[in-house]
Amino acid sequence: MKKSVGQILGRTGIRIPLILWTVAVLYPIFWMFLGSFKSNAEIYRNPWGFPETWNWQNYAEAWTNFNIDTSVFNSLIVTVLGAALTLVLAIPTSYAIERMNFRGSKFLFTLYVSAMMIPMVLGWIPLFFLLSEINLLDNIYGLAIVYAVSQLPFSIFVLTSFISTIPKSLEEAAAIDGMSPYRILWKIITPLSMSGIITVTIMNAIQFWNEYFMALIFLQSQENYTLALAIDFISSEAEYTNAWGTLFASLVIAIVPVIVLYAIFQKRIAKGMTEGAIKG
Amino acid sequence: MTKVIGIMVLALFIAVALTQLKIKEAPFYRIVFFFPNIMSIVVIGILWTFIYNPSMGLVNSGLEFLGLESLARPWLGSETWALPSLVLPSIWAGIGLFMLILMGAISNISKSYYEAAEIDGASEWQQFWKVTLPLIWPQIKISILYIVITTLNGSFIIVQVMTGGGPNNSTHVMGSYLYQQAFVQYNFGYGATIGVMILILSLITVLILQFLMRSEKTEY
Numbered sequence A: 001m002k003k004s005v006g007q008i009l010g011r012t013g014i015r016i017p018l019i020l021w022t023v024a025v026l027y028p029i030f031w032m033f034l035g036s037f038k039s040n041a042e043i044y045r046n047p048w049g050f051p052e053t054w055n056w057q058n059y060a061e062a063w064t065n066f067n068i069d070t071s072v073f074n075s076l077i078v079t080v081l082g083a084a085l086t087l088v089l090a091i092p093t094s095y096a097i098e099r100m101n102f103r104g105s106k107f108l109f110t111l112y113v114s115a116m117m118i119p120m121v122l123g124w125i126p127l128f129f130l131l132s133e134i135n136l137l138d139n140i141y142g143l144a145i146v147y148a149v150s151q152l153p154f155s156i157f158v159l160t161s162f163i164s165t166i167p168k169s170l171e172e173a174a175a176i177d178g179m180s181p182y183r184i185l186w187k188i189i190t191p192l193s194m195s196g197i198i199t200v201t202i203m204n205a206i207q208f209w210n211e212y213f214m215a216l217i218f219l220q221s222q223e224n225y226t227l228a229l230a231i232d233f234i235s236s237e238a239e240y241t242n243a244w245g246t247l248f249a250s251l252v253i254a255i256v257p258v259i260v261l262y263a264i265f266q267k268r269i270a271k272g273m274t275e276g277a278i279k280g
Numbered sequence B: 001m002t003k004v005i006g007i008m009v010l011a012l013f014i015a016v017a018l019t020q021l022k023i024k025e026a027p028f029y030r031i032v033f034f035f036p037n038i039m040s041i042v043v044i045g046i047l048w049t050f051i052y053n054p055s056m057g058l059v060n061s062g063l064e065f066l067g068l069e070s071l072a073r074p075w076l077g078s079e080t081w082a083l084p085s086l087v088l089p090s091i092w093a094g095i096g097l098f099m100l101i102l103m104g105a106i107s108n109i110s111k112s113y114y115e116a117a118e119i120d121g122a123s124e125w126q127q128f129w130k131v132t133l134p135l136i137w138p139q140i141k142i143s144i145l146y147i148v149i150t151t152l153n154g155s156f157i158i159v160q161v162m163t164g165g166g167p168n169n170s171t172h173v174m175g176s177y178l179y180q181q182a183f184v185q186y187n188f189g190y191g192a193t194i195g196v197m198i199l200i201l202s203l204i205t206v207l208i209l210q211f212l213m214r215s216e217k218t219e220y
Helices: A005-033 A040-045 A057-065 A068-099 A105-115 A119-134 A140-165 A168-176 A182-190 A194-210 A213-218 A227-241 A246-278 B002-019 B027-036 B043-050 B058-065 B081-105 B111-119 B125-133 B137-154 B157-162 B174-184 B190-210
Strands: none
Touching: A005 A246, A005 B027, A005 B043, A057 A068, A057 A246, A068 A105, A068 A140, A068 A182, A068 A194, A068 A227, A068 A246, A105 A140, A119 A140, A119 A213, A119 B174, A119 B190, A140 A194, A140 A213, A168 A182, A168 B190, A182 A194, A194 A246, A194 B043, A213 A227, A213 B157, A213 B174, A227 A246, A227 B111, A246 B027, A246 B043, A246 B081, B027 B081, B027 B174, B043 B081, B043 B157, B081 B137, B081 B157, B125 B137, B137 B190, B174 B190
16 A cells, blocks of 8 residues: 555654653653752753753752651651552452352452442541551551552452462362462462562552652651652742752652652553553 | 543543554653653642742743743632643643553454455544444543542642642642641541542442443444
């Protein structure tokens, strides 16, 4: 088939909006990186260009004077603990729901999945009082537990679909050889559904790292702030302190781990997100 | 509402462009367009607060550059413009996911439909309206529902980060209002009432939307 001039023009025409959108997506992100190397005066004078000198002072400033060091540490604890806890709770549950046909296992699955539909907003007030009752308010470990529970339905949903693809005969053979259900879960199911487990963990970790609102509600003292909260705090202070460069630097600190994860697991993340969305 | 239309049109365009019109660098676009989806909303919010910044923001300096100083204004500081200004960041951040959903749907359409259409002499434009659109309608429906639900339940985060509900309470959505009532002013009962309202409203919206968009499954 020959291509007419019009078709070739059409192809180029299609590209223009695509390129424009690429610029719209990438430019603010680049700008943030550039801004993190500028001094305050330079940000005002020349907000959009390249920095005149590349200085790391903003990072040092953010790290030492603006509590970013403690909040990075807090975010790490919350993320790792939350993700681990989710796995500990979700793997056995999904195995039980998927493979043991006890009374109400179908109902339990529906219950978990429909929990994904309930807006988190509704949970804030009850959770607030619950946490203050058991003395876990303003405590990052309490926050990690809340995070883990909030991502449980999604994790169970994805993991059950992974476990259901494992052939049943493997388990039966293991059972005949005298393995207990727990050992089957540990020695057979977990290794075979590793791919799903990794997907879920990455998704959860990014989610926890980025989460803002529950942290805002459940954490009060500054030394417990997670990264998102610390940045928001710097941002609202920046109007008075003019610490724009520091703000950019802390934004960069927050986003770099996500970029790295995205670069490595791009396919998995995209797949996990679309699966998580379609279920609803 | 603008957000729903904006996201759907753009996402649909990108999805079609990336799957149907064999563009070489399509994977690159896909990776780039999806990226804002996994950025923290706090980061997105603060970034866009800067873009709208009256003295050094991208929007106003861009307008000045084009000689349209009269259009420059303190976007987030004015009561009329603050809410519309919040739409753009949410489109910016939300598009990737729906692009992926639609792309998945399009790539599931069997090639033979297009071949048949081509033999019958349908132009690319006609193919899009008569073949692609009806066949991915279920996914479009799901996406629209999803956008509406997340807007009702989730848009307060960007409101909270970018304007905090101000100026003069003009940008409060229900979620941020709940936060303010319950956790700033400690009216927990009032906050809980808003929460229940949100639940009821989103249920009603879902029902209405499903009623409006029911259409028989198209099969060829």
